[in-house]
Amino acid sequence: MQTLQPTDEMKKTDTKSVFVHTFGCQMNKADSENMLGLLNEIGYTETFDQKDADLMILNTCAIREGAEDKVYSWLGAWNKIKKKRPGTLIAVGGCVAQDEGQKLVERAPYVDIVFGTHNLFRLPELVMQAQETRKHVVEVFTELPEDLPELPVIRQNDFSAWVNVIYGCDYNCTYCIVPYVRGRERSRTPAELLKDIRELGDAGYKEVTLLGQNVTAYGHDLDPKIHLGNLIEMVGEVEQIKRIRFLTGHPRDLTADIIESVKRTPTACEYFHIPVQSGDDRTLRRMARGYTTDFYRRQVDEIRSRIPSASLTSDLIVGFPGETEEEFLNTVRLVEELAFDSCNTAAYSPRPHTPSKSWGEQVPEDIKFERLRLLNTVVSEVSHRINKRLLGQTLELLVEGVSQRVETRLTGRTRTNKLVNFEGSKDLIGKFVNVKVEAANPWALRGTLTTGDTN
Numbered sequence: 168m169q170t171l172q173p174t175d176e177m178k179k180t181d182t183k184s185v186f187v188h189t190f191g192c193q194m195n196k197a198d199s200e201n202m203l204g205l206l207n208e209i210g211y212t213e214t215f216d217q218k219d220a221d222l223m224i225l226n227t228c229a230i231r232e233g234a235e236d237k238v239y240s241w242l243g244a245w246n247k248i249k250k251k252r253p254g255t256l257i258a259v260g261g262c263v264a265q266d267e268g269q270k271l272v273e274r275a276p277y278v279d280i281v282f283g284t285h286n287l288f289r290l291p292e293l294v295m296q297a298q299e300t301r302k303h304v305v306e307v308f309t310e311l312p313e314d315l316p317e318l319p320v321i322r323q324n325d326f327s328a329w330v331n332v333i334y335g336c337d338y339n340c341t342y343c344i345v346p347y348v349r350g351r352e353r354s355r356t357p358a359e360l361l362k363d364i365r366e367l368g369d370a371g372y373k374e375v376t377l378l379g380q381n382v383t384a385y386g387h388d389l390d391p392k393i394h395l396g397n398l399i400e401m402v403g404e405v406e407q408i409k410r411i412r413f414l415t416g417h418p419r420d421l422t423a424d425i426i427e428s429v430k431r432t433p434t435a436c437e438y439f440h441i442p443v444q445s446g447d448d449r450t451l452r453r454m455a456r457g458y459t460t461d462f463y464r465r466q467v468d469e470i471r472s473r474i475p476s477a478s479l480t481s482d483l484i485v486g487f488p489g490e491t492e493e494e495f496l497n498t499v500r501l502v503e504e505l506a507f508d509s510c511n512t513a514a515y516s517p518r519p520h521t522p523s524k525s526w527g528e529q530v531p532e533d534i535k536f537e538r539l540r541l542l543n544t545v546v547s548e549v550s551h552r553i554n555k556r557l558l559g560q561t562l563e564l565l566v567e568g569v570s571q572r573v574e575t576r577l578t579g580r581t582r583t584n585k586l587v588n589f590e591g592s593k594d595l596i597g598k599f600v601n602v603k604v605e606a607a608n609p610w611a612l613r614g615t616l617t618t619g620d621t622n
């Protein structure tokens with residue numbers, strides 16, 4: 168990859184401020200960090216007060232229905248700010264921008280810049296152009312360029328970093344808009360990734376999360392081919408990085424070799440997020456997921472027999488078109504049978520450019536939400552049961568910050584991705600500590616600090 172060099176013309180001497188609001192997944196959050204890095208090179212620093220911003224960016228997500236409505240409602244509020252501060256620029260990026268393109272400025276003419284998921288690296292030029300011309304700048308690439316520039320980044324913290332290792336997805340699940348807005352799979356080379364990760368280690372980072380829409384497919388498009396497990400083992404050699412995570416996998420691409428690499432690499436966290444989506448074979452077939460529930464069961468066996476301490480989480484959709492009550496109950500049964508540590512659940516929502524959008528047999532909203540309510544109850548019960556087993560155990564956490572609910576309380580994560588709250592001083596943020604677990608609910612644990620800063 169070539170490094171993007173801002174021209175002198177692009178580098179500004181006066182400092183401007185940018186406010187970024189991000190919808191969606193970790194990939195989007197990582198993109199926002201790149202936006203901040205790119206804009207910093209032309210003199211923008213981040214502000215957390217949108218009313219002060221010279222540039223406001225909405226980084227959008229198109230996964231759920233209502234995403235566009237949410238985007239236009241945010242933009243409407245920003246238009247009011249812009250009226251009070253003429254000259255403020257409004258930019259929209261991410262999946263909705265990739266999909267809507269020109270339509271966005273037709274519907275919201277006060278938007279200055281629209282950029283897609285494949286040309287994020289062009290953001291400084293687009294902002295400069297909008298600043299100078301005060302005309303709409305709409306640029307959306309249909310695919311990632313061959314020689315993708317290395318992107319600067321400003322990270323949200325200085326101990327844990329997201330690292331994109333593969334872009335796009337080659338699957339075509341019948342409900343999913345991701346292949347349309349993110350394109351086909353493209354892996355970054357191990358050399359490039361290791362350079363970035365070594366730099367993170369030198370800068371004091373302790374944890375990296377290897378990201379991809381389908382991270383388990385990493386490396387199949389490289390020459391020579393490698394797999395995610397090879398990459399994990401290579402990252403395991405970077406001495407300063409104490410924890411390696413990876414998100415999000417596809418069950419079909421999770422091989423025994425990858426699981427073995429996780430087991431062999433002391434710093435690889437024993438945590439697997441492997442979306443099953445449904446516990447019913449007919450529904451899985453109609454979703455075009457490419458596996459059966461038995462195949463998924465065998466994958467779970469493979470993980471648990473090789474790494475018994477592993478935690479396992481999943482994604483589940485209820486109310487897929489044509490899903491019967493019995494088929495929905497198969498999902499509930501699978502959650503109980505496989506005892507997931509936790510699950511992200513969602514009611515099916517039809518997305519543009521997806522086959523299932525126009526299928527008949529759409530499940531009525533009230534039934535979808537009743538199914539979601541029941542599934543959430545079961546998911547919580549199972550999670551609670553599993554979390555209660557940790558009572559009395561002392562666990563190592565990487566402290567992430569202050570708890571959102573109680574200011575004196577800190578929050579950290581175990582290797583198995585359990586959230587744990589405890590009383591402690593803020594100087595422990597970014598450090599490893601040991602905490603004895605004293606209470607458990609379905610979503611988190613609470614405990615007492617036993618050893619501060621185990622580094």
Ligand code: SF4
Pocket residue numbers: 336337338339340343344345346380381417
């Ligand atoms: S594997 Fe995931 S990202 Fe790819 S099409 Fe299916 S749901 Fe979408």
